[in-house]
Amino acid sequence: MLAFAREEKLRILVLGGGSNIVFTKNFDGLVLMLDFRGVQVDGQKVTVGAGENWHWLVRHTLQRGLFGLENLSLIPGLAGAAPIQNIGAYGQELDQVFVELEATDLSTGEEINFTSSDCCFGYRHSIFKDELKDRMAITHITLRLCSDFTPILNYQDVVNELESLGEGIPTATDISDAVIAVRKRKLPNPDKQGNVGSFFKNPEMQSQKLEKFKQRWPDVPSRQLQSGVHKIPAAWLIEKAGMKGMSIGDAAVSTLHALVIVNRGNASSGDVLGLGARVEKQVLAEFGIRLEIEPVFY
Ligand SMILES: Cc1cc2nc3c(=O)[nH]c(=O)nc-3n(C[C@H](O)[C@H](O)[C@H](O)COP(=O)(O)OP(=O)(O)OC[C@H]3O[C@@H](n4cnc5c(N)ncnc54)[C@H](O)[C@@H]3O)c2cc1C
The missing domain is CATH 3.30.465.10 (Uridine Diphospho-n-acetylenolpyruvylglucosamine Reductase; domain 3)
Known part of the structure; x- marks a missing residue:
């Protein structure tokens, strides 16, 4: 072959x-x-x-x-x-x-x-x-993998979900179940509404830049990585830029999660790319941050 x-x-x-x-x-x-x-x-x-x-x-x-x-x-x-x-x-x-x-x-x-x-x-x-x-x-x-289980509980959504599932120390399967529940609630199901998950990567910032950014946008959420850089949610930027629910043709910024572009029916690749470009431009104009696309294009 x-x-x-x-x-x-x-x-x-x-x-x-x-x-x-x-x-x-x-x-x-x-x-x-x-x-x-x-x-x-x-x-x-x-x-x-x-x-x-x-x-x-x-x-x-x-x-x-x-x-x-x-x-x-x-x-x-x-x-x-x-x-x-x-x-x-x-x-x-x-x-x-x-x-x-x-x-x-x-x-x-x-x-x-x-x-x-x-x-x-x-x-x-x-x-x-x-x-x-x-x-x-x-x-x-x-x-x-590891036969000793060490939970990774860095995300409040998962912690909240575990708490709602019951008391006690979570097992690895509990964490998997909690992640599944959170994902089902927060992300549009690609079997029902075409999408490729996150359309953009979450931008990374050095501490100094983040501090400066926070002077203007004090409520920006951020998460520090082991490397020391901070990741800020692209979904927050997109939502703040007023793009949630925005559409071109049948391509739309998901109302469930602003990081996802969904196909509401007959979106063409031009609609998807056009919408992605519009989001990118708006976020750049609003925050001076250039978003980077995550999926691959052919
Ligand atoms: C609803 C939804 C949620 C998602 N959530 C996440 C998430 O939380 N985290 C995350 O990281 N990603 C996420 N994604 C993205 C996606 O699930 C991953 O990138 C996944 O690994 C893609 O797998 P795939 O088999 O569908 O690859 P494909 O989409 O088929 O391929 C992706 C790329 O990989 C190449 N490729 C695929 N298989 C091989 C192979 N065997 N050898 C060489 N190249 C190969 C393809 O050529 C292509 O360039 C999500 C996507 C959706 C739709």
């Missing part, structure tokens, strides 16, 4: 669940869907085929008494795509448990292993969104 694509000089797109892709036109090339399946557990090390559903993997590892993925519950898509943007949610990111991945070089067919440092992980970022974009097919990923 790869040799055929090479001979025909076809572009190749490795498609996972399609939950983080916006197609702007028909893709002129070869679309590959990888069907590598199965989970191998070696102590606390878990190797999973790229074609397994991510959320299924989270629940499966919990059932096997392996912890570390619970805050990443219900993120749509397949396991093979998880390293592409170093998926993260509710205080946890893939790179915290990532060991290595196996990939096939699409231009040579060579099999290559990438360690965590090879992947150059960052916030919603890896080398596969950058210099190796569309050059590797990830076939397996290996994670190191």
